[in-house]
Amino acid sequence: MNSWDIWNKGVLLSKAHFRVASPEQLELLKQYEKQTSASSMLQRLQQNLENGKSAANMFENVTGPIGPQQEIERSLRAKLLGYINRGELLAYGIALPRRPDDEPIPVPPDLWTGVVSWHNSKLQANGLRMEQVKLVKASPSTLAAAKTPAATESPEEPPRPAGRPSRKDQIIEAFHTLTDNGKIDFYKPASHCYPAIRTWVKEHYPDNADPERGLSDKALEKHINPLFRERKTSLNPG
Structure with a gap:
């Protein structure tokens, strides 16, 4: 094969x-x-x-x-x-x-x-x-x-110790979801979207023991800023 x-x-x-x-x-x-x-x-x-319907309302409920x-x-x-x-x-x-x-x-x-x-x-x-x-x-x-099993963690990242899983995937999902819905302003600094991402993750993946777990500014910066730069570049290739 x-x-x-x-x-x-x-x-x-x-x-x-x-x-x-x-x-x-x-x-x-x-x-x-x-x-x-x-x-x-x-x-x-x-x-x-x-x-x-008036011209202003003719597209109401059309989609x-x-x-x-x-x-x-x-x-x-x-x-x-x-x-x-x-x-x-x-x-x-x-x-x-x-x-x-x-x-x-x-x-x-x-x-x-x-x-x-x-x-x-x-x-x-x-x-x-x-x-x-x-x-x-x-x-x-x-x-x-x-030849090698599928893996999604970067080779540079060491294996995570046993314990509760990282919120990386949840943070990334939040970024893509909010981006698709036009909720992220790429003309502002990446840190401007941290509160919205933090709120989305806590609403969709609640952690009753520690709602803020894995959602510090440092964690969000690590996972969001590369995505933010990549998307901003694609929107403004010049």
Whole structure:
């Protein structure tokens, strides 16, 4: 089995969340997809016009239930990241710029801390871009073909001692979620978004024993600032 064999067994990042969804979540996603389709939005726009909506209000409720759909997708993608972190899923993709003889390669761990474009199956961080990223279930055959087990911790990071897990993944998830929702201002210093990230993590991953655990400014600076710089550069390439 070579890298193409592994890649061909995988599911594109844009579709992978459907594989870990419950039957109820799948049904909701199908309903939301119909309600947010271009034809459905055009129908609602036409209804607004026929109902005499003013120019300022003609787009009211046209987009459909995007918020609930995004919430389910975020939950499922967080689950995927958990599987990747535990080595239960392998990620392979094509590095850019691509040459004719290039093959799929394992996704370096640091790319998950950069710009993750789930809808386009693309990743970007630290000068490396990858497209057509697929996830494949780790098995004896795929792990043997990959030669080394999938790992998502940077080689420079020493193994964590036993105890409560780091909040790194939660912090990164909060950053991407708030970024996607336009809640982070990239024209201000990175530290400006720390309170919002801290609040999001405590709301979605409460730790009753110590709500502030792992959420110090120093911890947020370590995990957020590289992401912030990467995203800010992508928004302002000049």
